[in-house]
Amino acid sequence: MIIAANLKTNLTREKTDKYINEVENFLNQHGISQEVLVFPALSSLNLHVGKVTVGAQNAYPAQNGAFTGEIGNEQLEEFNIKTILIGHSERRHVIGETQAEVVKKFNFYKELGFKIVYCIGESLQIREAGDKVMMNYLSSQFEGIDLEYENLILAYEPVWAIGTGLTPTLEDIESLHLKLKEQCKAPLLYGGSVKVSNAEEVLALNGVDGVLVGGASLNSDDFCTMVKYAQNIENNK
Numbered sequence: 001m002i003i004a005a006n007l008k009t010n011l012t013r014e015k016t017d018k019y020i021n022e023v024e025n026f027l028n029q030h031g032i033s034q035e036v037l038v039f040p041a042l043s044s045l046n047l048h049v050g051k052v053t054v055g056a057q058n059a060y061p062a063q064n065g066a067f068t069g070e071i072g073n074e075q076l077e078e079f080n081i082k083t084i085l086i087g088h089s090e091r092r093h094v095i096g097e098t099q100a101e102v103v104k105k106f107n108f109y110k111e112l113g114f115k116i117v118y119c120i121g122e123s124l125q126i127r128e129a130g131d132k133v134m135m136n137y138l139s140s141q142f143e144g145i146d147l148e149y150e151n152l153i154l155a156y157e158p159v160w161a162i163g164t165g166l167t168p169t170l171e172d173i174e175s176l177h178l179k180l181k182e183q184c185k186a187p188l189l190y191g192g193s194v195k196v197s198n199a200e201e202v203l204a205l206n207g208v209d210g211v212l213v214g215g216a217s218l219n220s221d222d223f224c225t226m227v228k229y230a231q232n233i234e235n236n237k
């Protein structure tokens with residue numbers, strides 16, 4: 001399974017280096033074979049060689065150039081970063097990234113062979129409009145995206161569950177993941193208020209190939225506990 005930490009706009013370079021080393025040590029000490037991704041704040045990107053894969057939460061679709069405030073692939077190459085989050089709901093709904101901009105970013109980093117964690121998710125308003133409306137909305141977030149891309153990982157993150165402590169029921173997560181898997185065979189992560197207290201149940205669901213954790217991943221011990229849950233589930237299959 002794939003266990004991913006999205007540190008968002010948190011931790012300094014020093015604290016991020018300490019965090020990643022703590023996670024790396026845990027993976028080595030416990031013989032973890034899960035795929036573990038950590039997405040630090042851009043200012044904390046650094047070269048890391050080990051079991052932990054460090055990825056970028058965002059980057060501009062260009063090698064370099066006059067894009068004030070952005071980083072491009074040239075800056076990611078410096079740290080051998082080849083994994084990126086694209087389409088995160090905070091980029092869409094807080095920063096205002098359009099589907100067209102998301103598609104351009106996807107295609108640029110796909111051409112470079114990046115591992116892409118592509119995020120989709122609906123608002124509470126869309127969810128409350130019913131299953132048909134919700135599925136149509138989620139399908140619209142696939143527009144322009146190559147769902148056959150071999151380095152694609154999908155992350156379903158209901159926007160209303162992000163950072164709220166709210167989550168869909170386990171039944172809802174499982175049934176939606178199975179519906180999404182009818183459209184795309186890529187590994188499918190769940191994200192949205194995953195924490196130590198619910199991660200084991202979520203990871204055990206059919207159609208869930210891992211989790212993308214925000215706030216609850218900031219504590220490395222808690223994040224490692226969730227990694228261990230995934231390892232235990234896989235060992236017992």
Ligand SMILES: O=C[C@H](O)COP(=O)(O)O
Pocket residue numbers: 006157161162163164165191192193194212213214215216
């Ligand atoms: O990328 C992670 C998601 O936004 C979930 O964040 P959260 O675990 O704080 O709800």
